[in-house]
Amino acid sequence: MSGRELFEKAAGGTGCAMCHGVNARGGAQLSAPDIxxxxxxxxxxxxxxxxxxxxxxxxxxxxxxxxxxxAELNKAP
Ligand code: HEC
Structure with a gap:
């Protein structure tokens, strides 16, 4: 899996994005921070x-x- 797939789907399909948001800006759930x-x-x-x-x-x-x-997401405007 690529880093993006892991971020969006790791650990049973929810990934990190479930809480941190697909852009990793945070706030999707549980007050997860911008990462x-x-x-x-x-x-x-x-x-x-x-x-x-x-x-x-x-x-x-x-x-x-x-x-x-x-790091890639951090470059996006
Ligand atoms: C179930 C929700 C949830 C999921 C899923 C999740 N996180 Fe988090 N994450 C949090 C919360 C809430 C915090 C803040 C905890 C605190 O401040 O005590 C956090 C904090 C962090 C931090 C620390 C931020 C800082 O300021 O240093 C990093 C880095 C991080 N998460 C990365 C990830 C990564 C990578 C994944 C996927 C492998 C992931 N998280 C999945 C909820 C989640």
Whole structure:
């Protein structure tokens, strides 16, 4: 899966977009923040520390792909 597919569909079809929004600008659900351009460290910390996100089981490669996708979204106007 590409970073975009993971972001939109990981973990049973809901992905990160369900809460953070398809553009990662946040606010879709549970007051999830804007995460455009989030670094790998931030993503890893959130996957461990945010209870709502703890069901995600992502490989290193999948995390890297999502981080790359968040960097792309950060370039969009
Ligand atoms: C069920 C809702 C939900 C889903 C799904 C979700 N998140 Fe989150 N995420 C949150 C919430 C809520 C917070 C804020 C938690 C807090 O501030 O305590 C958060 C915080 C974050 C942060 C930290 C932001 C910062 O300021 O450092 C990152 C990074 C993040 N999420 C990335 C992801 C990624 C990547 C995925 C998909 C693998 C994902 N999230 C899926 C709800 C969600």
């Amino acid at each position: 455009r351009g989030a670094t790998e460290d931030r993503v890893r910390a959130a996957l461990v520390g945010v209870v709502a996100m703890s069901r995600f089981k992502l490989s290193d490669a999948e995390i890297a792909a999502i981080v790359a996708h968040l």
